[in-house]
Amino acid sequence: MIRTAEKNDVKILAALYNESIYGKTPSLVSWALRTVPERILVVERNRKIVGAAYTDVCDYNNLWSSYFVFKDVSDAKDLIDHLMKIREEKGHRNFYVFHPKEYAELRVELIIRGFLPECLRKLDRMDYIIESYDSSFKPDYKITPPQKRKLRVKIRKGRKEDVKPLATILHKSLPRDFEKLQNAKNCVKYWLKEPKYMIVAEYNECPIGVLLLSSEIGPVTDKNVGMLCYIAVDEKYRRKGVGTTLIEEACGILRQDGKSNIEVDVNMRNIGARIFYARNGFYPFWYSRGYMPHNDGIFHRKDFNSI
Ligand SMILES: CC(C)(COP(=O)(O)OP(=O)(O)OC[C@H]1O[C@@H](n2cnc3c(N)ncnc32)[C@H](O)[C@@H]1OP(=O)(O)O)[C@@H](O)C(=O)NCCC(=O)NCCS
Numbered sequence: 001m002i003r004t005a006e007k008n009d010v011k012i013l014a015a016l017y018n019e020s021i022y023g024k025t026p027s028l029v030s031w032a033l034r035t036v037p038e039r040i041l042v043v044e045r046n047r048k049i050v051g052a053a054y055t056d057v058c059d060y061n062n063l064w065s066s067y068f069v070f071k072d073v074s075d076a077k078d079l080i081d082h083l084m085k086i087r088e089e090k091g092h093r094n095f096y097v098f099h100p101k102e103y104a105e106l107r108v109e110l111i112i113r114g115f116l117p118e119c120l121r122k123l124d125r126m127d128y129i130i131e132s133y134d135s136s137f138k139p140d141y142k143i144t145p146p147q148k149r150k151l152r153v154k155i156r157k158g159r160k161e162d163v164k165p166l167a168t169i170l171h172k173s174l175p176r177d178f179e180k181l182q183n184a185k186n187c188v189k190y191w192l193k194e195p196k197y198m199i200v201a202e203y204n205e206c207p208i209g210v211l212l213l214s215s216e217i218g219p220v221t222d223k224n225v226g227m228l229c230y231i232a233v234d235e236k237y238r239r240k241g242v243g244t245t246l247i248e249e250a251c252g253i254l255r256q257d258g259k260s261n262i263e264v265d266v267n268m269r270n271i272g273a274r275i276f277y278a279r280n281g282f283y284p285f286w287y288s289r290g291y292m293p294h295n296d297g298i299f300h301r302k303d304f305n306s307i
Pocket of ligand 1: 143144145146147173174230231232233234237238239240241242243244245264265266267270271272273275276277279
């Protein structure tokens, strides 16, 4: 059940916030409980409060929610759905969610509902992500359950004989980037000049996945940032942990090279990849409209000091 808070919920909510990432009740929530408790929504299960969030409507008729706290992500999910309904019923323009960057599981719920990140905001020494939903993007994406068996792969650097199999994987997996097989072959050949940044996952002596890092420093990066250019896993072997193994290896290499984080830009419609990056510790920090020829891009980052 979802209801508005009452003043005597203070103690229970304080206990919930103390145990959470915030470490204490955020001052906005304390203030609201004293003066406008109806702005706090609480989730109850078996008559126990298991989740809460602060909500508000700004002058431009946008619905806001922040300081989500929950025992289980399903409680936060119920709050999001409840607020999405309120937005629709009351005709609020946008629905904004403000959440700590570490809330990857909450972000997955936002991704599949069509939320898009807006920006990163530091407050009280914590990094928050602001995401918004205006109903113009409805991905209609269903997450399939995880496979129990993960694949043990061998990780190695790229080799000359990889050109054909890796080009095929890149061409099939990223058709917008590699429209023609020849483009993908040229890409693999180019990366062979720097095989250390070409990470290959092999199974039964066949390459089944690849991750390409860039050694270049880009205009939006600095020497501390490693750039992930492409990652692709043969469709037959997906959701078996191969992509994650490639990311772990890439992060290890970049750390050895003295980098402090890794970045990647993702097509906003690539829901599977956005979930994959969320589950691998990446967070969005920049939403760039029209960044890709036919789509918006979302820049993601993973900090090594938080591994
Ligand atoms: C993105 C990609 C590399 C992931 O590789 P993978 O080997 O399937 O990834 P993993 O098995 O390590 O996935 C780790 C977790 O990420 C999430 N995930 C990965 N792919 C997902 C998908 N399509 N949908 C939902 N969640 C996904 C899951 O939580 C998964 O864990 P689980 O299977 O135990 O639930 C692969 O799907 C791919 O090659 N896609 C096409 C190319 C592409 O889009 N590349 C990214 C461009 S930026």
